[in-house]
Amino acid sequence: MVGARPAWAGRNFLLLTGATVIANLGSSGALIAGAFAVLAAGGSATDVGLVAAARTVALVLFLLLGGAVADRLPRHRVMVAANALSCVSQGLFALLVLTGEPRLWQMAVLAALGGTGQAFFAPASEGMVLASVSGDQAGRAFAVFRMGMNGANIGGTALGGALVAAVGPGWVLAVDSASFAVAGLLRAFLDVDKVAVRAPKGGVLHDLRDGWREVVSRPWLWTVVVQFSLVNAVVSAAEAVYGPLVAEQHLGGPEPWGLALAAFGAGTVGGALMMTRLTPRRLLLTGSLCVFPLALPSAALAVPLPATGLGVIMFGTGIAVEVFSVAWMTALHQEIPEEKFSRVSSYDWLGSLAMVPLATALAGPVQDLIGRQGALWGCSAVIVLLTAAVLCVPDVRRLTRRTGAEPAAEGAVSRAAGATEPHTAAAE
Template sequence: MTPTTSRPPRLRFRFPDWAGRNFRLLAAAAFVTNLGTSGAVVASAFAVLRAGGDATDVGLVAAARTVPLVVFLLVGGAVADRLPRHRVMVAANCLNAVSQGVFALLVISGEARIWQMAVLAALGGTGTAFFAPANEGMLLSTVDGAHAGRAFAVFRLGVNGANVGGAALAGALIALVGPGWVLAVDAACFALAASLRALLRVTRTAAAATPGGGLLRDLHDGWREFASRRWLWGIVVQFSVVNAVMVAAEAVYGPLVSQAELGGAGPWGAALAAFGVGNILGGFLMLRWRPRRILLAGTLCVFPFALPAVALALVLPVPLLAATMLVAGLSIEVFGVTWMLALRQEIPEDKLSRVAAYDWFGSVSMIPLGTALAGPAAGAFGLTGALWGCAGLAVLLTGAVLLAPEVRDLRRKDTTAEVAGGGPAPVVQPIPNDPPGGSGEGTASLS
């Protein structure tokens, strides 16, 4: 008799129960989008310089992307709550794919002009203004309350990993093939992300904005929802200033200190990479940590966000500067996850995108002003004084937010029955897992 041999059991990878089909599609699309976009930010600056532009022109093209983002954000939030969110996201991705594709063709052909780049950047910013609120509303309503913290941490891990990897790849590709091809890759990433998001299955949309009320009524309802929660508008006001001063420190003061005191661009690049690594470590931390007072824990973790400005003001050695950047990246990622948890459990699902739009508006609207005033502030107070001012404003406003009892006392709710102020679970439910037990861009703003 021939002896029989038993085959070893075949291993089969299974997604956790909370990672439903919609969540997986959102996470994959966000990874693809951010992989391309993080490289395109670097490539667009080099494209402007290779077209004969100077630092002012680089700033002009960057501002051309930011201005329509600020202008159309609130409209984008209202549209995302009125129409199926995944369709708004797909349309916005298509606009970004086309604008970046044309941008790439002009750069590759050597025919790009500064005004053309500015117009195409403005189209990209418009697409982002409609995409960001729809994406945040869709993501927040796709996971159940019991697993939301872990899901958001996983989502942000993918986004942060893509940002770090995309920026690193872009530097190498620009040197090898030029910035135009990096922009072409970004356009292809947007097209692929649109295809993934088109596969989202939504059982029922949140588009129940007041019938016949019109866009202005939708915006008013969103504002009322936003303004009625002191913890919400307080933290958004906090980050409108914190983001502005920290971006000024990173984009303006960091390179200046590094060039004058630390040995050039290399050390500052290493410090920025350490910040990205900190983001990733913070994501891993939030896979395990489940703080009960979510906003208290998150807001306390904003204080270390001021450390890089302090390190630059003191001109610490590069290893210590990198260490402060890593701690800042880790701590602000903790805030990011707890903030998403708070929005997910406290805001009614049909108003998520409008509230997210006000959040985004507050988070980005002051950044152009902060970077514009960075130079005059350094001239008036000195570079060291301006850096201490950035750190002091961040600490002062964070401490002020903690005075609000709503921030200190808001607690995690772990069941879907407890979300949105005790109301019903979100109407956009995760699609059931494909087999039993089977089966996400930054966005985000910091606040």
């Protein structure tokens, strides 16, 4: 690859990857800035949670509509419009913070607008990324894309924290707004001349029903979506609620917990790099086996392990998560008709996010009921049992990478059962 661009890294792929890196650098820092903006305005920890919840609720509410719209309209235009909405919402948030005393309801409304933009952006984005690569190199391309995305998340988090301390949260939010503007501009230059024009056959509700049929007709797809609706929920509860408490009481405070999260991020980059070299034949069998390690961080917090041991486990878990993610994207690329991909992606996103607010809200009461250690062991048990159940699904074990094949077309989707040689969240 030295001195030459690989054949699979076409113009659209490079534009999409570059735009994602730029947007995620800004967005990762903005997550920190938003929280500190609420606190600087006199808000409490509960207020921080309410503003974050406003974004998540809007994201969940509009995801399915976003998927249907992305399959009806040119996806690059949906992406640019969503970036514009996020640019405006973050710009207004920055203006409020820099020029006055923002009120809680104002910050919540702007966070909800950002979540709405993400709801329309995410399904369209995954559809465009998948349309920009094809054939045997799809898995490698996805790995490179995710490596850039994860690296930007790590760098953006570190840089954002430093900038919030140096210049305040308002300017970090302004930088995020500018990053959306640049990313949207790059995406406006995508070459769509070779992208087939989609002709919707009915209304939006028809499209949503059609997408639902695509999901439920594939046992490997809907079982993994159900699995991750609960896996993501318990992982979020462990990381957002129990992890900081364990760190405060047993590990020495927020710094060791921050280093553990950074180790996880580094592991995702390492996993993506590894997947540029590996091409597992049994895509979902390999990916599902790599879900088991997600039970380890909760177990490590339950013991609890020292900070060094926790960091090692988080790094290894990051690698495993990325192996699953690339295998999942490759399976979707291979099996889902391109013209229906955004609708299917929206159901995947909805499943991944819908239970997270409930799980984080219930984390405290569950801890009061059975104790923090019991709650953490319960998180690990849920992950192990669900993953074992998914591996009992024949299609999950048998879905096989097809060599030299293009993405599935209408009416030509392999169910993979018994096949011989012949997927939960997107970037900004």
